Amino acid sequence: MTSSNNASEKKHVNESQDDQEQQSVLEKYDNESRFRVFDNQKIAWMVSLIAVGLSLYHLYTSYFGTPVTLQHRSLHVAVILMLVFLLYPALKKSRRNILQWYDAVFALMALSTTVYVFVEYEGIIQRGGIPNNYDLLFGGLLVLLVLEAARRVTGWGLPLLASLFLVYGLFGREIGGIFRHRGYEWDEIVGYMYQTTEGVYSTAIGVSATYIFLFILFGAFLQKSGMGQFFNDLALAIAGQTRGGPAKVSVIASGFLGSINGAAVANVVTTGSFTIPLMKKIGYKKDFAGAVEASASVGGQILPPIMGAAAFIMAEILGMPYSEIALAALLPALLFYLGVITQIHLRASKEGLKGISKENLPAIKQVMAERGHLLIPLMFLMYMLFFSGRTIIFSALLTIIVTVIVAMIRKTTRMSFRDIVEALENGARTAVGVAVACAAVGLIVGIASLTGFGLSLANGIITLGGESLLLTLMFTMVACIVLGMGLPSIPTYIITSTMAAPALIELGIEALVAHLFVFYFGIFANITPPVALASFAAAGISGGNQMRTGFVSMKLAVAGFIVPYLFVYNDSLLLTNTTFTEGVLVVTTSVIGVMMLGVAAEGFLMTKMPAVLRIVLAGGAIMLMTPNLFYDAAALLIISVCLGIQWILARRVGLNYLKAV
Template sequence: MPAARPIADERRGGDGAGDRAADGGPSPTFRRLPAWLLPTIPAVALALACFHLYTGAFGAFPNIQQRAPHVGLCLVLALLLFAPARRLDGSRIALAVDGLLIAAVLVTCGWVVVQYDRIMSIGFFPLAADTWLGVALTLVLLEVTRRVVGWLFPLLAVAFVAYAYFGPLFPGAWAHRGLSLELISEVLYSTDRGIWGLVTGVSATVIAMFVIFGGILLKTGGGQTFMDLALYLSGRFTGGGAKVATVASSLFGTVSGSAAANVATTGTFTIAMMRKLGYRRSFAGAVEAVASSGGQIMPPIMGAGAFIMAELLGVSYMEVALAAVIPAILYFTSCFAAIHFEARRCGYGTVDRKDVPSPRTFLHWRRSLPVFGPLALLISLLVMGYTPATGAFWATTALMAAYLALGTEETFAGRLRMLLDGLILAGRGLVVVAILIACSQIILAMIAGTGVGVKFSALIISLAQDHLLLSLVLAMGIAMVLGMGLPTSAAYILAAAVVAPALIRLDLLPMQAHLFVFYYAILSGITPPLCATVFIAAAMAEANWFKTALLALRLALAAFIVPFLLVYHPELILVGDPLDIIMAAVTGFVGTVALAASTIGWLVGPAGWSLRLVLAGAAIALIWPGLQSDALGLLLLLGSFGQQMLQERRRTPVTPSSSAGLEEKR
């Protein structure tokens, strides 16, 4: 297995969304177009990417005029890429129907651009054409969303529209006066509170530029550089293959922000490597699923939900990224510790030295400068206070210039062709995110129009009787249920609308409340029964998905505690005195490691149930606020460590069972 093997995303490009649904959604069915139509796909994708590069350079158009072309081009591209119902797929009828749908998209999106001044005027009164064009666009958007992520999300949007329309028929406190079809259509289509709302605006500016930046970076060699760096940093240690997956996913998360993209990219390499080293199939899939999920919370470039969070909170993206630094490190520390203990327990070894690349290769200036230079520029611009969209644009410009000057392709024409491929694949990568966000705007508009979000928050508070811990448990459950079967960004948007307000009313900081639901929206991707990220990883590892999911839960159990830490230790999001922040971070790190040891059943050596309970108690004491509890937890952990050291000295050295690392039966 050569260390320089190209990874998946450098063949596919973008954020993986062109090949899988974003954030772990169900894999869509791709259609087969006639040969004469095939050039339209790269043409539309390139037009979409160039539109965003143009607006990044010269400034975004006014809200609807920026968002309508963004959504429209993504809808057209999705109709070309994704197959309709099976009975229509591949037939002339399907092409004719989709031709009509594409025409409807062009007319409806073009109409709001042309009519922008009238729509935004103070005396706006909707015409009959506005109403029916709004209905048409909404139906097309629901159909395209169904093709991309399945039935669940569009049916949820339809349910909220039905609730808005049939409001008087609902019982008790859930009843409302109801919204007419004309008013629903007006809100969704002829205002900037519906399909063209705030979250779509984030997609049409910030997220679009970051997807383009990430797509070009990975296409031009960044993905392989990250993988080589991960191999060098962790491949030589116990369980090296699994640790490579963890490090690579954290590095790749800085430009991907999508669990599906992480799995599709790093998983192609790391799962094959773990299989070759004799790791169980379910273990290989679980490691990749858990590590890849964390990429969405890894600064400096987190998932799409983080950009949306910044907009909803009315803060800069840099504030969100800084608040997420310690929690992200906690997440990967807990995963790394669990993987280490499991690798020791099963006797998994290191990566072969010949497969560990030399720093001279991947840190050579001609290869590393086009990767790390633009990343450094991006972080510098964000720290200096530039908007994320502006920072991403200049980082992308620097990346393209550096690659054209220093790229590994031998000819200038070859490098230019590679950049064009990166733009095309980045355009494809925008499709799923943009469509999901536009569809989620339907739900958000109906929540705001009916007041159901306020009622839901009141319900959570009344059920928990103002008890914070119980409220957090309820919020966790709701966020994870919303996230099951949905991409993270969509799940977070819904949870932020109906759960986060309840937590804020219980005196949580807005950043705490939103990060809490965001983390559990992410973790739902590895939680059965609808653990979409696990499905992808298990399929790549050819493992039983249920065994993979159970093992993923074991590896990530400590990470499930991290959101509670954010609530009881606001210092972890950099709120408080520096000394308190350092103390909370250190005890949090030690506590998550202790919990991982308890979960896996290994510290220095095998841990029985009694010792595992002691380790769990130590973890809880370290996590709980207060110096006395920290001291108690540290004493319990040190005592457990000392006991295990004595046991290991007395125990006769035993060679790990030859069967421990054997591949499990299918």
């Protein structure tokens, strides 16, 4: 009995240490995780109550409807800001077990901004954007609080960018060239940011206060039900025994979780703490193991059905049905993951790596019997989104309820009242980072709208590209990666869709295609050095070199960097405006092309591939992914020749080996 108790205690100690290590890595690369843990239980209860109350408010309004737009968004922002100042200390070195008096003051000041909107709503509307002194006071206060909150949660990058835009709004008349504008006074800017739905309370916050919050809350309930463990076990059961199995497990598990939670760094730490040690154990090198987890986690945000909630924002901005966007994004996302898995398999073949022995893996039947019912909420969500005809918000609400009910089926997944309360709290805490970033993005988008900066930037990109579509795409790609460095994926998309997508639309590219293009490259900023936070976090777990892990991540994601160019030139890859026969042909050629691109990137097939042959094969692969019958025929010929030469080389290597033996 004593030995059993000792074993149990040892297990809990190990789990606690693992959690601490995960949290340490997460805090190093993800500012959103550096929150306070209070010694004072009364303060802890108060913060929990505010978080739970915010979640309940959003659940309530998703069914019964929201107050008028300005009031609803102002309440969302104010409570989010309160949570920021209560949860996040001003400095990294600040004590995180106590609440500083000035942070309590900041929290109350944040609350006052929405109280004023509710009390003075009729006056604000009647003044028609012409602020009085009180409007300027509370509006200016809101702008400053948003900048400070963004600094605490996301780091310096976003608030500095927002501050530069505010300065640009004030002094744009002093700038020469295409970006010059008439300049605006401070009261005009504050009124625009606070009294309208074009600034802080713009579409970005509107989406945060509806779709994003509810789907983050849905993810929190799934996590409480044990969905993360289920995905890991299912991935192990499916792919663990195959060649290089742990790496394929990482891809499957991270893809599913990344689509739901939309947080690349958090996904890397959560899933990577389990998969990266397994990859290293069977022989994958540190940098490669970290890169697999980073690229798979980032890719989840382009994977339907949820795409980290980005699909819903895109639907809102473009005024398109969600189902069309999800369908368009499906094939490119699957091609991305096929490219990653191809390179993983080839690397395992090249280095003679095996999978995990069958006796150390869970059986699929056992996994499905214990937790398979957790797939029901996901299937229900897809039904609601694609076939029910109900709103996205109502679909999310019902899916959360279904998740709680379905989890009750088995004891291992059943949620207690405390679990439900914790899920409500965790959902609000997780939503803080995205909501604050959306509020700060509102300042940027507001100034861009007020001054016409977005159109000027689009014209500038087109001018630099010399009206060449390829050059314009390349400049747009660079702009998206730079804008996306160090930012959450959703604010990144909102910024790039405002700043960069118009350049492509000006050249005649369809809006959906342009938005998917900028979304992809904004996302891939997370694995693109020099600021590749997802890759850096993975390197922190694997013990590898950060920059090398970043570059290997880019190589694994090579299909993701090429496919957006291809669907710009021919949107058949998005399966839009195509017949069934054309769709089958596009899927077939794209699959073969991505696999051959993976071969060229890894430089191995049966034996090591010469550099020249890799380059030629890569060219043929790209041609094959371009939906054009002439290109397809030429590409198949090129690929056939390359594979024939490679087969001959492999045969010679085998014969030489036999002679040597």
